[in-house]
Structures are given as C-alpha cells and as structure tokens.
Amino acid sequence: MLFLDEPSAAVDAGAKRHLWKVIKSREPDQTVVLTTHSMEEAGALSSRMAIQVTGQLRCLGTPMHIKHKYGTGYQLELVIAPQASVGDGFASKQEELESFVQGHLSPLAQLLESHAERHLYQLPPRSEGLKLGKVLQAVEAHKSLGISEYSISQPSLEQVFLRFAKEQYEANRAAEADAENEHQ
Incomplete structure (x- = not known):
C-alpha cells in the first residue's frame, strides 16, 4: 500500500505525467491512497474517490458516479x-x-x-x-x-469539487457569524 499526499504539487507537467504513469503501472493487488486538491489528478489516477467537506465524508464512488450523482446538471x-x-x-x-x-x-x-x-x-x-x-x-x-x-x-469533477468547496466556505462563514453573535 502506498500513501501519497499532493504528489504532483509544484511539479512540472512532464514530471507529473511520468509520476502518473508510474502510479498507474502498479500491480492489480497494490493499492494507492492519494490525497489531492487537483481533480485532474484524481480523475486520471482514481478508480474510486471520496470527497470530504468540513471533516465529513460527503461522497464515495467512481469518478463517473460522483459526477452523475453530485453534478449540477448538464x-x-x-x-x-x-x-x-x-x-x-x-x-x-x-x-x-x-x-x-x-x-x-x-x-x-x-x-x-x-x-x-x-x-x-x-x-x-x-x-x-x-x-x-x-x-x-x-x-x-x-x-x-x-x-x-x-x-x-456532463459537469466535470472540478465543478463537483468546487460545489463542495463552496458548501464548506459557507458553513465556515455561518459558524463564524454564529460565534460572533454569541460574543455580542
């Protein structure tokens, strides 16, 4: 099992493609757990994905399943x-x-x-x-x-991710507003 956190961050395009090729060439019984904010990377490397919002798992499935279920229309x-x-x-x-x-x-x-x-x-x-x-x-x-x-x-993985990120941003703002109201 291999754990990677943002493996292609700050890597040039050629090195990124080479890294992706190495990750994809693993044996069928080998597992790679990848954390990333890059939906391009997630879509290229993942057979199953999970998206977290404010520490809570929001969705799990194949990239196609996630786009279909959580996309906002065509x-x-x-x-x-x-x-x-x-x-x-x-x-x-x-x-x-x-x-x-x-x-x-x-x-x-x-x-x-x-x-x-x-x-x-x-x-x-x-x-x-x-x-x-x-x-x-x-x-x-x-x-x-x-x-x-x-x-x-169909909506892209990036659009689905941005929708979840917007939800997280709005939840954070609401929590900050509630905290501010309690102090007044």
Missing part, C-alpha cells in the same frame, strides 16, 4: 451561424435563444456565457424531469433559429 452549448436571421418580434438572437431554452427545455435553465455566436446554458439536474432525449429533440426541431452546432456536456 451544460448546453449552442453556436449560432453568423448569418442566421432573427425571428420577428425579437430584439436579438440572444433573446430568441433565451425564449427557446426557457420555453422548450426548462424555465430553470440559466445562461452562463455568451460570446459572439456561442451561448452556454446550465441546464437543471435530470432529477428536475429534464431528459437528454428531450433536449436533443428540441434543439434539432429548432435549428431554424440558426443553430449551426450544439453540444451537451
């Missing part, structure tokens, strides 16, 4: 053809897209980024009743909006 990227026409009654392509996403996909969808012809939306978790098949059918049916490309992606 992201939908829509790319509009530069020459796409704007529909009647809409001030902009952005408003037309917003109306499509809110009306046909989910009123809980949120625009994360919009740059030129590229628009990125955060879709609600599948537990909110949104099915990927429905999203794909709706986008295909509304390509007349000028949608030239689209993609749906």
Whole structure:
C-alpha cells in the first residue's frame, strides 16, 4: 500500500505525467491512497474517490458516479451561424435563444456565457424531469433559429469539487457569524 499526499504539487507537467504513469503501472493487488486538491489528478489516477467537506465524508464512488450523482446538471452549448436571421418580434438572437431554452427545455435553465455566436446554458439536474432525449429533440426541431452546432456536456469533477468547496466556505462563514453573535 502506498500513501501519497499532493504528489504532483509544484511539479512540472512532464514530471507529473511520468509520476502518473508510474502510479498507474502498479500491480492489480497494490493499492494507492492519494490525497489531492487537483481533480485532474484524481480523475486520471482514481478508480474510486471520496470527497470530504468540513471533516465529513460527503461522497464515495467512481469518478463517473460522483459526477452523475453530485453534478449540477448538464451544460448546453449552442453556436449560432453568423448569418442566421432573427425571428420577428425579437430584439436579438440572444433573446430568441433565451425564449427557446426557457420555453422548450426548462424555465430553470440559466445562461452562463455568451460570446459572439456561442451561448452556454446550465441546464437543471435530470432529477428536475429534464431528459437528454428531450433536449436533443428540441434543439434539432429548432435549428431554424440558426443553430449551426450544439453540444451537451456532463459537469466535470472540478465543478463537483468546487460545489463542495463552496458548501464548506459557507458553513465556515455561518459558524463564524454564529460565534460572533454569541460574543455580542
């Protein structure tokens, strides 16, 4: 059994890849326990992961299981053809897209980024009743909006980790506020 704590911290990219290769080449009966804040490292080296928040184990499973269970929904990227026409009654392509996403996909969808012809939306978790098949059918049916490309992606391990880190930060702030109120 090998225990490693932040093994690739402050290591250049080439040395990091070599270290990862050595760790992955272990025998099947050998176990490596790794602690890290790097979700890239955790995803590359782990067959099972655990995430702790304020000293409490919050999740345990494969990277795919953790992303599926604790991710905050899918992201939908829509790319509009530069020459796409704007529909009647809409001030902009952005408003037309917003109306499509809110009306046909989910009123809980949120625009994360919009740059030129590229628009990125955060879709609600599948537990909110949104099915990927429905999203794909709706986008295909509304390509007349000028949608030239689209993609749906699962949340990354980094996004899941950051969500847990935010929870820890908020819990720490609440504890500090409670302590301050007791002293007054």
